[in-house]
Amino acid sequence: xxxxxxxxxxxxxxxxxxxxxxxxxxxxxxxxxxxxxxxxxxxxxxxxxxxxxxxxxxxxxxxxxxxxxxxxxxxxxxxxxxxxxxxxxxxxxxxxxxxxxxxxxxxxxxxxxxxxxxxxxxxxxxxxxxxxxxxxxxxxxxxxxxxxxxxxxxxxxxxxxxxxxxxxxxxxxxxxxxxxxxxxxxxxxxxxxxxxxxxxxxxxxxxxxxxxxxxxxxxxxxxxxxxxxxxxxxxxxxxxxxxxxxxxxxxxxx
Amino acid sequence: xxxxxxxxxxxxxxxxxxxxxxxxxxxxxxxxxxxxxxxxxxxxxxxxxxxxxxxxxxxxxxxxxxxxxxxxxxxxxxxxxxxxxxxxxxxxxxxxxxxxxxxxxxxxxxxxxxxxxxxxxxxxxxxxxxxxxxxxxxxxxxxxxxxxxxxxxxxxxxxxxxxxxxxxxxxxxxxxxxxxxxxxxxxxxxxxxxxxxxxxxxxxxxxxxxxxxxxxxxxxxxxxxxxxxxxxxxxxxxxxxxxxxxxxxxxxxxxxxxxxxxxxxxxxxxxxxxxxxxxxxxxxxxxxxxxxxxxxxxxxxxxxxxxxxxxxxxxx
Ligand SMILES: Nc1ncnc2c1ncn2[C@@H]1O[C@H](COP(=O)(O)OP(=O)(O)OP(=O)(O)O)[C@@H](O)[C@H]1O
Ligand SMILES: [Mg+2]
Numbered sequence: 001x002x003x004x005x006x007x008x009x010x011x012x013x014x015x016x017x018x019x020x021x022x023x024x025x026x027x028x029x030x031x032x033x034x035x036x037x038x039x040x041x042x043x044x045x046x047x048x049x050x051x052x053x054x055x056x057x058x059x060x061x062x063x064x065x066x067x068x069x070x071x072x073x074x075x076x077x078x079x080x081x082x083x084x085x086x087x088x089x090x091x092x093x094x095x096x097x098x099x100x101x102x103x104x105x106x107x108x109x110x111x112x113x114x115x116x117x118x119x120x121x122x123x124x125x126x127x128x129x130x131x132x133x134x135x136x137x138x139x140x141x142x143x144x145x146x147x148x149x150x151x152x153x154x155x156x157x158x159x160x161x162x163x164x165x166x167x168x169x170x171x172x173x174x175x176x177x178x179x180x181x182x183x184x185x186x187x188x189x190x191x192x193x194x195x196x197x198x199x200x201x202x203x204x205x206x207x208x209x210x211x212x213x214x215x216x217x218x219x220x221x222x223x224x225x226x227x228x229x230x231x232x233x234x235x236x237x238x239x240x241x242x243x244x245x246x247x248x249x250x251x252x253x254x
Numbered sequence: 255x256x257x258x259x260x261x262x263x264x265x266x267x268x269x270x271x272x273x274x275x276x277x278x279x280x281x282x283x284x285x286x287x288x289x290x291x292x293x294x295x296x297x298x299x300x301x302x303x304x305x306x307x308x309x310x311x312x313x314x315x316x317x318x319x320x321x322x323x324x325x326x327x328x329x330x331x332x333x334x335x336x337x338x339x340x341x342x343x344x345x346x347x348x349x350x351x352x353x354x355x356x357x358x359x360x361x362x363x364x365x366x367x368x369x370x371x372x373x374x375x376x377x378x379x380x381x382x383x384x385x386x387x388x389x390x391x392x393x394x395x396x397x398x399x400x401x402x403x404x405x406x407x408x409x410x411x412x413x414x415x416x417x418x419x420x421x422x423x424x425x426x427x428x429x430x431x432x433x434x435x436x437x438x439x440x441x442x443x444x445x446x447x448x449x450x451x452x453x454x455x456x457x458x459x460x461x462x463x464x465x466x467x468x469x470x471x472x473x474x475x476x477x478x479x480x481x482x483x484x485x486x487x488x489x490x491x492x493x494x495x496x497x498x499x500x501x502x503x504x505x506x507x508x509x510x511x512x513x514x515x516x517x518x519x520x521x522x523x524x525x526x527x528x529x530x531x532x533x534x535x536x537x538x539x540x541x542x543x544x545x546x547x548x549x550x551x552x553x554x555x556x557x558x559x560x561x562x563x564x565x566x567x568x569x570x
Contacts, residue, residue, distance in 0.1 A: 052451055083456065091453030101448035104544045105466045115452035118462060147544035160448075167452060 003030040011060035022226035033203045035213035038223035044206040052093045094164030098176040100156040102148040109144040134162040154185030174205040310514040323501040337423035342430020367428035376421030380493040383408035418490035437468030469541040477534035
């Protein structure tokens with residue numbers, strides 16, 4: 001059974017005259033982990049942001065769980081989705097940012113419960129119970145009431161992951177979740193992500209952690225200059241890259 | 255991965271504090287002496303010279319007319335500020351919206367209300383009934399270009415109080431709009447994106463994420479605005495609103511104790527300002543939550559540190 005979660009066909013994205021994505025075609029199957037690698041400026045973040053419509057694509061087709069991102073198709077015509085419907089689709093896609101982006105005026109627990117209560121209209125007591133479980137799961141059982149400033153980067157990122165998981169997403173997007181962390185804190189975040197992958201979550205991860213990609217990814221995609229240079233199982237792309245650009249990049253990051 | 259958050263007590267023996275002869279600073283002594291001498295002679299002038307007539311000030315300080323005026327100033331300030339802040343938020347959001355009409359409308363509003371004297375605006379609102387046809391000065395309120403639903407009499411609605419309130423709050427809205435806008439754009443875009451990625455709508459993001467964080471930037475200048483507002487209520491005296499300046503100059507017009515009554519008024523303005531200070535202090539502490547690792551400094555700590563700090567500290 002190959003059940004497709006994310007499907008991109010010839011996705012283009014321009015910022016003014018700067019064409020950042022030049023026809024990205026790839027698929028992510030349900031329950032699988034895809035790692036995106038590539039040099040700075042190759043369009044990895046931009047592609048990730050297109051998936052939950054933080055950026056609008058200029059051409060091509062991009063769909064999540066069988067539904068187009070940002071549009072509705074009827075009678076061969078595309079209709080732009082209302083803001084409300086875009087928001088509804090984003091509820092099902094969790095996103096974790098390089099800079100954490102926790103809400104600084106709220107405690108860890110409030111960060112996690114905010115969206116389920118405000119967006120899904122869930123009951124507070126149940127949501128808080130669930131949030132505590134999630135924080136326990138990411139190893140923060142003693143930090144429920146801490147504000148983000150008083151947490152380390154690794155702890156903040158783990159709260160951010162718990163916050164995204166609280167919405168019960170069917171897809172998780174990670175944009176260099178460990179790049180802003182001190183080396184000794186990287187492991188604790190990768191551990192959480194590894195657990196998540198094992199639990200069957202569909203994940204698209206932009207990362208420079210080759211070891212993580214090798215171990216966890218089902219597919220590794222190497223991007224450069226807005227195109228997919230090479231894609232395949234980690235053993236192929238990382239172990240025996242076919243393209244010169246991939247080899248050069250791997251030589252630099254390893 | 256249990257995180258050790260408590261500090262474990264370090265070695266029990268503390269090293270000796272340094273004992274050194276402090277640097278002599280004669281300049282400080284001279285400056286302090288000059289300031290003290292000047293203050294002392296000024297205080298002597300105030301107390302000794304019977305010309306001040308302190309008993310007159312004491313007599314009018316709690317005069318019932320004056321007290322009524324103080325209460326009016328308090329209400330006018332609070333209400334105008336409240337309306338001003340609400341208007342400011344609406345105008346700021348309009349100004350930042352992608353809709354060009356809303357943007358332009360907000361810009362024009364700010365342009366007019368900041369660009370004309372407050373005094374003129376207050377007098378304008380007071381006389382607005384002249385714009386509605388005599389003799390009844392009816393205002394048609396209803397659907398624009400459509401039928402009017404109610405026809406209140408402008409002269410009846412626009413009392414001195416309403417004119418003062420309109421003048422002060424509409425003007426304040428323009429200033430608050432700029433303050434709120436600065437606060438909103440001070441919140442990093444990542445916050446909005448994180449909230450959007452959780453499926454929150456624009457209004458929810460504004461209300462739950464952006465505005466609470468913007469408050470930190472908005473509050474200090476708003477405290478300034480509140481204090482200006484307090485004093486600007488005195489402009490309402492020109493349209494005959496019985497606030498502090500109007501009442502005290504009314505009294506001094508009869509008894510010629512001009513200076514004494516100005517001081518009576520000033521004492522009340524200072525008292526009201528002090529209330530604003532205290533309010534601002536506690537509000538700032540509240541919205542500052544989560545923005546600093548340092549424990550919140552209390553007033554008491556600050557005064558204690560005054561006695562301790564040797565070389566003086568930089569910054570806040
Ligand atoms: N909002 C924007 N407006 C204009 N240009 C943008 C915008 N966002 C990204 N770009 C440009 O798009 C290109 C790709 O950016 P992107 O952030 O996707 O790269 P990346 O692969 O994630 O790089 P990095 O590894 O440094 O994060 C860059 O040249 C960047 O300048
Ligand atoms: Mg990036």
